[in-house]
Amino acid sequence: MKLGEVAASLGTRLENGSPDTEITGVAGIEEAGPGQLTFVANPKYAAAAKKTKASAVIVAEDFPALGSALLRSSNPYLDFARAIELFYRPPKFAVGVHSTAVIHPSAKIGKNASIGPYVVVEEDVQIGKNCVLLAHVVIYRGARIGNNFLAHAHAVVRENCRLGENVTLQNGVVIGGDGFGFAKDGEGRWRKIVQSGPAVLEDDVEVQANACVDRASIGETRIGRGTRIDNLVQVGHGSSVGRNTLLCAQVGLAGSTEVGDNVILAGQVGVAGHCKIGDGVIATAQSGIPSDVPAGKVVSGYPAIDNKLWLRCVAVFNRLPELMKALRSKAASGEE
DSSP states (O other): OBHHHHHHHHTOEEESSOTTOBOOEEOOTTTOOTTEEEEOOSGGGHHHHHHOOOSEEEEETTSOOOSSEEEEESOHHHHHHHHHHHHOOOOOOOSEEOTTOEEOTTOEEOTTOEEOTTOEEOTTOEEOTTOEEOTTOEEOTTOEEOSSOEEOTTOEEOTTOEEOTTOEEOTTOEESOOOOOEEEOTTSOEEEOOOOBOEEEOTTOEEOTTOEEOOBSSSOEEEOTTOEEOTTOEEOTTOEEOTTOEEOTTOEEOTTOEEOTTOEEOTTOEEOTTOEEOTTOEEOTTOEEOSOBOTTOEEETTTTEEHHHHHHHHHHHHTHHHHHHHHHHHHHHTOO
16 A cells, blocks of 8 residues: 555645555554554654654654654544554454354344354344354343444353444453342341343443443443443443443442543552542542542542642652651651
8 A cells, every 4th residue: 555545544644755655564663664654652752763664654743853754643543543444454254144053033133144153142132233243152131232243252241231333342241240239138148139230331332351241230230332341341230331431451340330421440440339430530550449539530549549649649658768767867866
């Protein structure tokens, strides 16, 4: 593909390069070679950009000129993601039903379905057109799923759950598994609380490998449109997550958590039950959130506090041995 064609497809401005340069693929800035396209979105890679062997680099509008060709962009990271799509073709799945699949006669599946080996679709299930169910996917009774559903091997959708259009489940995802609800009886034994409410995923949601969205005891668990859930995330029963939110790897939401729109919970963030996380909140990695967080806040640490305050606290924490030594020295000398 010619560099000029790449620039036109991405809507970027070509600078310092020939539009006839042949581009054969994309690569990271340190690995890229002749014929490949790369990008710089993080300033810490500016030095690497000067040394790259890539034929062209996607950069911001204000990025300094380089010896190589540049594609000027208002969002280099996004445009690089779009560039990958120009060169990578995802696998296509043949329309049809594998002979080992088990589909209940009452199930309704739309046109152009691709259903792989050992898939199970139970009674009263409805799935829209263009679905892809790969090997060992199981859809429990009464599930309702929209168009363009993609479920990778061993994904499970439990009974009566509802999934919108363009939903993707990666390997091992469980949508609508029982919430963790138990009540202790008079003899000290844990009695299971029936988890009667469905999990609901709105349109354009992707859930990545081995993540779980639990069903609710009553009501529902809901994931908003456009939200992305990373590997090994746990969404507790009765929780609600807003639109275009990111739950990164190993995030855990206890039951009845409310998370707003455009929130980012970084890796291993934990949120206590019945907490409310406002729109636009960012919680940095391994934060523990025991109480409500107002909209727009950036929080860190445990218990999670304002990120700037946390950074100052960490700086002091690293100096505690030195400060303690100084205090002891003053005490020993009788200084006040």
